[in-house]
Amino acid sequence: MEVFLQDLTKKFPSRNRRVREDKIAVNHFTLKIPNGKLIGLLGPSGCGKSTALNMICGLEKPTEGRIFFNGEDITDLPPEHRGVGMVFQNYALYPHLTVEENIRFPLENLKGKDRLSKQEMHERVMAAAKLVQIEELMERKPSQMSGGQQQRVAIARALVKTPNVLLLDEPLSNLDARLRLQTREEIRRIQRETQVTTIFVTHDQEEAMSISDMIVVMKDGVLHQTGRPQEVYDDPVNLFVAQFLGTPPINTFSGSVRNGHLWIGEDDVMIISGVPDQEVHVGIRPEGFILQEDGPLCCDLIRVEVMGRDTSVVSNHPAAVSLTIRSIISSETQVDTTNPKVRFALKPAKTLLFSKETEERIRFEVK
Amino acid sequence: MKNNNWKGWLYLIPAILFLGIFMVYPLIDVFVYSFEEGYNSASQTFFGVGLYNYRYVLRDPYFLQALKNTFILVIITVPISTGLALLISVGLSSIKPLKELFQTIYFLPYVTNTLAVGLVFMILFNKTAYTDGMINLVIKWFGGQAVDFIHGPYWAKMFVLCFYTIWVVLPFKILILTSALASVNPQFYSAARVDGTSKGRIFWKITVPMISPMLFYLIITGFIGAFKVYSDAVAIFGTDLNQAGMNTIVGFIYDMLYGDSGGYPSYASAAAIILFAVVLTITCINLLVSKKHVYYE
Numbered sequence: 001m002e003v004f005l006q007d008l009t010k011k012f013p014s015r016n017r018r019v020r021e022d023k024i025a026v027n028h029f030t031l032k033i034p035n036g037k038l039i040g041l042l043g044p045s046g047c048g049k050s051t052a053l054n055m056i057c058g059l060e061k062p063t064e065g066r067i068f069f070n071g072e073d074i075t076d077l078p079p080e081h082r083g084v085g086m087v088f089q090n091y092a093l094y095p096h097l098t099v100e101e102n103i104r105f106p107l108e109n110l111k112g113k114d115r116l117s118k119q120e121m122h123e124r125v126m127a128a129a130k131l132v133q134i135e136e137l138m139e140r141k142p143s144q145m146s147g148g149q150q151q152r153v154a155i156a157r158a159l160v161k162t163p164n165v166l167l168l169d170e171p172l173s174n175l176d177a178r179l180r181l182q183t184r185e186e187i188r189r190i191q192r193e194t195q196v197t198t199i200f201v202t203h204d205q206e207e208a209m210s211i212s213d214m215i216v217v218m219k220d221g222v223l224h225q226t227g228r229p230q231e232v233y234d235d236p237v238n239l240f241v242a243q244f245l246g247t248p249p250i251n252t253f254s255g256s257v258r259n260g261h262l263w264i265g266e267d268d269v270m271i272i273s274g275v276p277d278q279e280v281h282v283g284i285r286p287e288g289f290i291l292q293e294d295g296p297l298c299c300d301l302i303r304v305e306v307m308g309r310d311t312s313v314v315s316n317h318p319a320a321v322s323l324t325i326r327s328i329i330s331s332e333t334q335v336d337t338t339n340p341k342v343r344f345a346l347k348p349a350k351t352l353l354f355s356k357e358t359e360e361r362i363r364f365e366v367k
Numbered sequence: 368m369k370n371n372n373w374k375g376w377l378y379l380i381p382a383i384l385f386l387g388i389f390m391v392y393p394l395i396d397v398f399v400y401s402f403e404e405g406y407n408s409a410s411q412t413f414f415g416v417g418l419y420n421y422r423y424v425l426r427d428p429y430f431l432q433a434l435k436n437t438f439i440l441v442i443i444t445v446p447i448s449t450g451l452a453l454l455i456s457v458g459l460s461s462i463k464p465l466k467e468l469f470q471t472i473y474f475l476p477y478v479t480n481t482l483a484v485g486l487v488f489m490i491l492f493n494k495t496a497y498t499d500g501m502i503n504l505v506i507k508w509f510g511g512q513a514v515d516f517i518h519g520p521y522w523a524k525m526f527v528l529c530f531y532t533i534w535v536v537l538p539f540k541i542l543i544l545t546s547a548l549a550s551v552n553p554q555f556y557s558a559a560r561v562d563g564t565s566k567g568r569i570f571w572k573i574t575v576p577m578i579s580p581m582l583f584y585l586i587i588t589g590f591i592g593a594f595k596v597y598s599d600a601v602a603i604f605g606t607d608l609n610q611a612g613m614n615t616i617v618g619f620i621y622d623m624l625y626g627d628s629g630g631y632p633s634y635a636s637a638a639a640i641i642l643f644a645v646v647l648t649i650t651c652i653n654l655l656v657s658k659k660h661v662y663y664e
Contacts, residue, residue, distance in 0.1 A: 059557055080563020092558040096576040096662035105572075106562035161562070 001069050001083075001164035001197045003033040003056065008065035010051050010221075025051040027221035029065070033199065033214075038191045040208030040229075041201045043218035044244070049201045050169055052218070056199065057086050057167050069164065080109070082165075085158030085196075089170040091150045093142040093157070100138040103128055103157045110161075128156040131190060148179045155190060166191070168200035172207055184211050205245050209233065217241050234349070239359040242283045242352055248312070248328070250352070252321040255282040262353070262364075265319030269296045269346055272364040280362060281321070281354040286312070288350025289327035291335065295343035299325055304335050311335065315342050400636035408632050420637035429609045430638060433619040439525060440532060440615070441593040448533040449585055452540035457570070459541070460548045470545065477538035485602020488531050492516035492603075517604065524604065524613050532599050536592065540585050547581035548574070579661045587653050594646050597621065616642045 008029040011022035025048040033039050041049045054060040056067060058079030066075045074082050093102050103125045107116055116124065129135050132152040142150055151171065158166055171187060172180045188211045191198045202208050208215050209229040217224045217232065217240075225237045236242035242250050255264040256279050262270040264282055289297075291313070299315035302324060306312075311331045314324050327344065329335075335342065353362040400406050401420055403413040424430050459469055476484065491501045494515040503513040516523045551574065559569045575582070597617035600608055608614035609622065616638060623635035 057561060059560060078563070079561045084561065086558070086561045088554050088558055090552070090554060092552070092554040094555060094558075094573060094576075096579075105559075105564075109563045109565070109568065 002035045002071070003031075003165060003197060003199070004068040004071070005029055005031045005033075005052070005056070006066045006068065008052065008055060008067065009063050010048070010055060010060060011063045024221050026055070026062075029218075029221070029223050031216060031223060031226065033197060035070075036195045036197055037213040038188065038211060039197075039199045040212035040215040041199055041218065042205055042208040042215050042244070043203065045203055047218045048221035049203075049218050051221075053167050053169055053199065053201050056165070057084050058082050059086075083161075083163050084165045084167055085161060085163035087151075087154045087158045087166070087168045087171055090174060091142075091154035093150055093153055095142050097141075098138065099129075099134065099140050099142070099145075099153050100125060102142070102153055103160050106157060106161045124160055128160040131159065131193065132156045132186075146179075147175050148183055151175065151183055152186070155187070159190075159194065159196070163196065166194075166196045166198040168198065170201055170203070172202070172204070180207070187211060206247055209245065217244060219244075236352065237361050239281055239283065239354040239361075242354070242361075246285065248286050248326045249322070250283045250285055251325045251327070253282040253284070253317065253319045254321055254356075255280050255319060255353075257353070262351075264297060265317060267297050267319075270348065270351065270366065272348075272366055275353065275362055275364045279356040281356060281359065283352040283354065284325075284327075284346060285350040285352075286326050286328040288347045289313070289329060289344040290347065291329050291333050292343060292345040295345040297344045297346060299342050299344065301335075301337070301340055301342040304337055306331060313342060397636045397639055400633055401640045403633055406633045406636075413633070420633045421641070424634050424637045424641065427634075429614060429622075430616075430619050432609075432612060433614040433616050436525070436528075436613060437594060437596070437615045440529060440596060441590060443529045444532045444536070444593050445586065445589040447529075448536050448540060449582065449589055451533065452537055452544055452585070453582070455537075456541050456544035456548055457574070459545055470541075473541050474538045476534060477542070481535060481598055482602045484535070485531065485599060488527065488534075489517055489603050492527050494519070518611075521612060524611065527603055528600055528613060531603060532593065532596060535599060536589065540589070543581055543585060544578065547578040551577045576662050580663055583653075583657045583661045587650060590649050590653065591646055594642065594649075616645075 008026055009024070010026040011024050013022055014020065027048070029048075029052060041052060043049045051060060055062050058074075058077065062075065066073050068074065069082065079086075094105065097105065104121055107121045107124060110116060126135065129138060132155050134149060134152050134156065137145060137149060137153075142153070145153070151174075155166075155168075155171075168187070172183055175183055184207055187198075187200070200208075200212075212229055214226060215229050215232055216226045219240055225232050225241050227235075232241065233245050236245065239252070243252065253264045255262060255269075256277075257263070257272070257275045258277050260271055260273055260275075261268050262272050262280075262282070297317070299317045302314045302316055304311060304313055309331060310328050311333070313327045313329060313335060315327070317325055348366040353364060354360065355362055402416050402418070404415045404417060404419045406413040455473060459466060459473070462469070492503075493500045494503055494513060494517070499507065499513045500516075502516065507513055514520070514523045516527045555573055555577070556569065559573055564572070595617050596615050600613050600615055600618060604611040604613045607627075608618045614622070620635045620638045620642070623631045623638060
């Protein structure tokens with residue numbers, strides 16, 4: 001199912017009586033989601049991503065804008081007629097029902113010609129259970145299961161009606177770190193097997209980057225960038241997207257462009273072209289540093305963290321906006337820890353410039 | 368561990384003494400009196416021991432009337448008041464504007480005095496030589512016949528008593544149920560909505576099971592409370608309930624002790640033990656039924 005959100009806006013009336021202005025949760029949001037893909041809707045808490053999901057689901061009515069499924073306007077349809085399955089953040093499994101009854105629940109709601117016989121229901125329930133690999137837990141109550149198992153049941157319950165769109169609201173936030181890794185692979189596998197268009201909401205960029213076909217970065221209700229995870233990471237449109245994606249996060253400096261030279265503080269780090277003279281934010285990915293004895297960027301070394309595969313050099317620079325600068329270099333290179341200064345050369349592709357005023361990206365060419 | 372045992376008992380002594388003297392001892396005493404024929408509390412004497420008191424009480428037409436009245440009251444008021452409370456609570460939880468106001472209004476009867484309100488009920492329903500009373504005016508306005516609810520036919524009197532009892536117990540039940548409903552995670556309702564669950568199915572399959580412990584608590588205490596009704600009847604029909612034919616079991620016990628026909632602690636004890644047996648039986652049945660239908664988290 002291709003999902004198209006056109007100019008979607010959601011305003012909530014202000015709870016504070018003294019403030020007349022409505023709170024805008026989602027602001028003129030336009031997005032086309034291709035069929036059969038796994039989409040990660042990403043943004044910091046309170047950015048409106050859950051509201052957007054609820055509007056796709058039909059739990060919230062948009063204030064403005066339309067929603068299309070395969071070109072058909074479904075904005076005014078109630079959730080049950082949209083063919084969506086939803087997995088809630090705390091799973092919302094009915095605690096008084098067994099796993100089997102929970103998964104069967106949506107099927108029992110079907111009326112008229114869609115009504116299924118007991119046998120058909122059982123088959124569908126077992127098929128969904130098999131897909132998420134919980135066949136041996138059918139008699140358990142939700143309270144007798146681990147978080148990961150509950151998550152699977154919730155996915156099975158969302159999938160049992162064979163929805164056209166599967167929606168997941170922060171599906172991994174209630175799981176511990178190890179289970180989270182496992183479950184996100186699981187979600188990927190289930191999505192591949194069923195080929196159902198899946199939209200999941202998360203504030204964890206790593207989670208979104210690792211399994212999504214496409215990520216959508218949101219902030220304050222506004223869509224900032226969409227694209228394949230690597231594309232968005234390599235080529236962010238503004239400072240927010242650059243800072244939001246990547247662990248460890250991007251290092252930011254205040255710098256300036258003067259006569260085709262990029263300056264970070266007192267260091268003339270790069271010769272660039274195509275950028276008029278101005279003050280800029282400079283973002284450098286941790287992997288964008290090359291340890292070099294006569295490198296142009298001179299930092300004060302704080303410490304070196306060796307992490308097996310690679311080494312992370314923590315340092316400081318007078319022009320740095322971030323508290324410390326973290327650069328990741330291959331562990332084969334030796335860092336002279338006796339020297340209080342450490343010098344780097346920069347990889348142009350990992351060095352990003354942003355306008356000081358608008359925080360929009362400034363593209364440049366390297367001479 | 369064993370050496371410290373006496374300490375535990377030491378801490379328990381105040382509670383054990385208090386409960387023993389003021390609860391366990393009287394209970395045993397009532398049980399003993401019920402088997403002592405013609406016990407006299409002034410002279411502390413009795414004629415013999417046996418089941419005579421029970422035989423007498425169970426043949427006393429006033430007791431049988433009281434038993435019948437109590438059973439009718441219980442069977443009518445407990446389901447209706449619980450059902451009505453559930454309906455009102457669900458209504459209260461689903462409205463937004465004026466919710467607090469309505470909650471306050473529904474809770475008001477709880478803080479009013481039973482006897483005073485009983486008097487108001489009596490005046491509303493009463494039919495005298497001078498006036499038919501408010502309720503009868505309404506009945507006549509709809510083209511009905513005026514009924515004397517206080518001195519008239521049995522069903523009319525029973526209706527007033529049931530109506531009043533329901534009115535009195537409703538606020539507490541509403542209070543409990545609204546808080547139980549508020550504690551249900553709204554995500555369950557969202558999940559049900561996504562699956563297109565009908566309102567009725569949401570109510571019976573999600574809401575009721577989720578609040579079933581509270582519902583069950585209300586049903587059990589409702590049964591026990593209704594079996595012990597006395598003051599409500601007095602408030603409406605006056606102290607001579609036997610004459611009005613509206614006595615209850617507790618009323619009968621009181622009459623046997625202090626009423627005009629009183630001074631028979633043995634009979635009162637026997638009646639009290641019978642009431643205890645009835646309540647125990649009903650509560651056990653309730654517990655058995657609940658095992659299947661009540662869900663505890």
